Amino acid sequence: MMKYLLILINITIILSFTSCSPCNNSTEKQENNSNDDAKVSYVYQNDAQTKSIKKKGATIVKLAALTLGKALNKAVLEDGAENAIDFCSHQAMSITDSLATAEGVTIRRLAKKNRNPENETNAVESKIYKQYVMEWLSKRPLEPKITIDNDGHPVYYKPIIINQKCLTCHGKPGETMPENIASKIKELYPNDKAINFEDKHPRGMWAITFNNIKIGE
Numbered sequence: 742m743m744k745y746l747l748i749l750i751n752i753t754i755i756l757s758f759t760s761c762s763p764c765n766n767s768t769e770k771q772e773n774n775s776n777d778d779a780k781v782s783y784v785y786q787n788d789a790q791t792k793s794i795k796k797k798g799a800t801i802v803k804l805a806a807l808t809l810g811k812a813l814n815k816a817v818l819e820d821g822a823e824n825a826i827d828f829c830s831h832q833a834m835s836i837t838d839s840l841a842t843a844e845g846v847t848i849r850r851l852a853k854k855n856r857n858p859e860n861e862t863n864a865v866e867s868k869i870y871k872q873y874v875m876e877w878l879s880k881r882p883l884e885p886k887i888t889i890d891n892d893g894h895p896v897y898y899k900p901i902i903i904n905q906k907c908l909t910c911h912g913k914p915g916e917t918m919p920e921n922i923a924s925k926i927k928e929l930y931p932n933d934k935a936i937n938f939e940d941k942h943p944r945g946m947w948a949i950t951f952n953n954i955k956i957g958e
Contacts, residue, residue, distance in 0.1 A: 779864035784887040784895065784956060794887055794951060798897030801844055802947045805837055812836060822909060823925050829910075834859075845953050850901065852945030856926070856935040860945070870946055873900045877943050889956050897949040903938045911938045 784791055812832065816825035834857075841848040851862045853870060862870055865888075873883055877900075886898045903911060914923035914936060926933055938944055 779868060781865050781868050782889040784889060790954075790956070791887060794895050794897060794954070795885060797951075798885060798887075798899070798949045801840070801846060801848065801949050802897075802899050805840055805848055805947070808836055808840060809833060822919075823921050826910065826922070826925050826929060829856075845951075847948075847950040847952060849948040849950075850945060851948055852901075852935060854934040854936075854938075855945070856930050856933050858932065862945075866946075866948065869898055870943075873943055873946060883943070890950065893955040895951050895954055895956055897947075897951070899947045900943045901945045901947060903940060903942045903944045905940050907944070908938065908940065911935050911944065913937050 813825060813828060816828040820827075837848045837850070850860055851866050851870070852860055853862055853867060855861050869886060869888065872886075876883055883900045883902075888896045888898065890896050908917040910918065910922060910926065912918040914920065917939075918936065923936070926936075935944070
């Protein structure tokens with residue numbers, strides 16, 4: 742329990758946001774009383790269009806994760822774990838970009854504790870991520886969420902959960918994360934924040950933007 746409380750305190754300090762609460766309307770903007778005026782427009786409808794977005798989003802996330810996982814495993818087998826870090830640094834984004842082009846979407850992997858600064862969450866995304874963290878701390882199911890971006894496009898979110906294998910590169914340096922791996926990551930990512938995770942912790946989230954769809958059209 743103390744470990745969970747410490748995580749909650751750290752997340753609260755990092756995000757400095759209040760959590761979003763659900764509403765009964767099909768789509769409603771959830772506002773925060775923090776210093777910024779970021780708003781999250783969640784989609785609560787369960788119509789055919791929303792179901793299709795959920796199904797397609799889940800398929801794309803699964804395909805992206807499998808593709809990245811296979812490529813990373815191959816790099817580890819061929820070059821070793823330390824050298825395979827270069828794969829994540831130089832090839833991971835090109836793989837997801839290729840899949841995104843084929844599917845007509847934008848694929849992002851977002852995190853507050855990010856390794857690549859390009860994966861930093863903005864104010865809206867931070868609120869969505871914090872809601873996932875609060876649900877995780879409450880031991881509630883982490884279900885996919887759909888929001889509407891500023892251009893009216895639906896965005897499918899799904900949390901990224903750390904597993905035991907991930908701890909080699911995202912665990913505690915000198916413990917679950919070998920020192921040589923920690924040194925290599927520090928070399929490639931001087932400002933790395935994606936460490937000190939434990940098994941089953943939420944690390945970030947997938948965000949799939951459907952650029953060819955507008956809610957209600």
